[in-house]
Amino acid sequence: MDITILGIESSCDDTSAAVLRNNVLLSNVIASQAVHVKYGGVIPELASRAHQQNIVPVVDTALREAGVGIGDVDAIAFTRGPGLVGSLLVGVSFAKGLSIAGNIPMVEVNHLQxxxxxxxxxxxxxxxxxxEFPFLCLLVSGGHTQIVRVDSPLAMEIIGTTIDDAAGEAFDKCAKVMGLPYPGGPVIDRLAKEGDPEAFRFARPRIEGLDYSFSGLKTSFLYTLRDRVAADPEFIERRKADLCASLQHTIVSILLDKLVKASKQTGIRDIAIAGGVSANSGLRDGIVAEGRKRGWRTFLPEFKFTTDNxxxxxxxxxxxxxxxxFSTLDVAPEARLEELSQGEKLKVKSEKLKVNLSPK
Known part of the structure; x- marks a missing residue:
């Protein structure tokens, strides 16, 4: 029997609605928020207000583009977390209202899953x-960096995670200190294509197991700029492409080193990447190259599925x-989505994990 799902996503600064029939995408509408660019980052209060303005037209457009009426929808899937509470609240509240009005069941979703x-x-x-199951997924975004073993759509195990900062945050923060516009990750990716990835060397973490760390890399990058700019005030402008290429090369190398280790430990050769940073060309090229070398089957998401959608x-x-x-009407958004009770729990091996992937 065909199943038609209306999806609603509002975890950060993108308001999105999509219609899916079984696993075939009929529409996927995203309204982004340009207001945050001048602040160099997402302002939670402004994000939640923009979601309130966008959610009705976005959902309406998604249904119309799919050629689906609200009466044809079997369930409303919405992001419960993790994310910004104010932003999540808009999506959760809208899903509840639509559920009541149309007598449609609700399904809560973990954004990372x-x-x-x-x-x-x-x-x-x-x-x-x-x-094919099982596979490994390197989940990399501005807020998360995790290696996840995926045994089924409802059974996932985090086997490695960052103990401090996420890879996406490292891209954005380093871009900011170079004076690049927000969001900095795509700008670094573009400039890196013009630079020498071996021009500069930055600190690499020595973390045991499959966990990551990027705070030391950010500090090393900052100190490099500080020392070089003291001697040459035009250093950043003159060497911007080389700095971007070297930074990207370092981050990608750190990510892939642990992914290779995870594949060896688990024996799993189906390897995927996901999250906002999975759009980075250096990471995409790197995982494909490693796949050829190691006999992996590699899976890169379509670019339109890398950002929040x-x-x-x-x-x-x-x-x-x-x-x-199914969710009940008393469901509440969860910024970190840590304490969950319904459904199959995910096993978490890292004691330092801050956000897990468990469903409610």
Whole structure:
């Protein structure tokens, strides 16, 4: 039987709605918020206000583009967390109201699981490549850096995570100290193509196991700029491309070193990446190169599924719907989504993990 899911995503600064029939995407509408650019980062209060303005037209557009009426929707999947509480509250509240008005069941989704399960979305005109279970997924964004073992759509295990900062945060913070516009990650990626990745060397963490650390790298980058600028005030401008290329090369190398180690330890050769940083060309090229060298099957998400989007929320919601996991009207958004009780718990091996992937 066909299942039609309306997905709603509002975890940060993108308001998105999507319609999915089984695993085929019928529409995916995203309204971004340019207001944060001048502040160099997302302002939570402004983000939540923009979500309130955007959510009705975004959902309406998604339904119309899909050719679906609200009465055709079998369930509403929404992001419960992690994310900004004010932003999440808009999406959760809208899902509740729509659920009551249309007598439609709700399915809550963990934002991070959504990123991972975006690999199972198909498009109307073509079937995309999907990894086979079990597979490893390197989940990399501005707020998270994790290696996740995925045994099924509802069974995931975090086997490595950052103990301090995320890789995406390292990109953005280093971009900021160079005076690059926000968001800095894409700008670094573009400039890195013009620079020498071996021009500068920055500190690499020595963390045992499969965990990551990026705070030392950021400090090393800052000290390099401080010392070089003291001797040459025009240093950053003259060497911007080389700085970006060297920084990107270092971050990608750190990410892939642990991913290679995880593959060796688990014996798993289906390897995927997900999250905002999975759009980075250096990371995409690097994982493909490692795959050729090591006999992996590698899976890169479509660029439109790397950033926050409702298509991935609908996909994750479809699996939960089939498993009979529904939310009640007293569900509340969770910024960190740590203490959850319903459904299958994810096993967490790192004692320092701050945000897990467990469903409610």
């Amino acid at each position: 959504g990123h991972i399960l975006s690999h199972f979305i198909d498009l109307p005109d073509r079937t995309l490549p999907h990894p 409702a298509a991935m929320i609908a996909m994750a919601g479809c699996y939960r719907y089939r498993n009979g996991e």
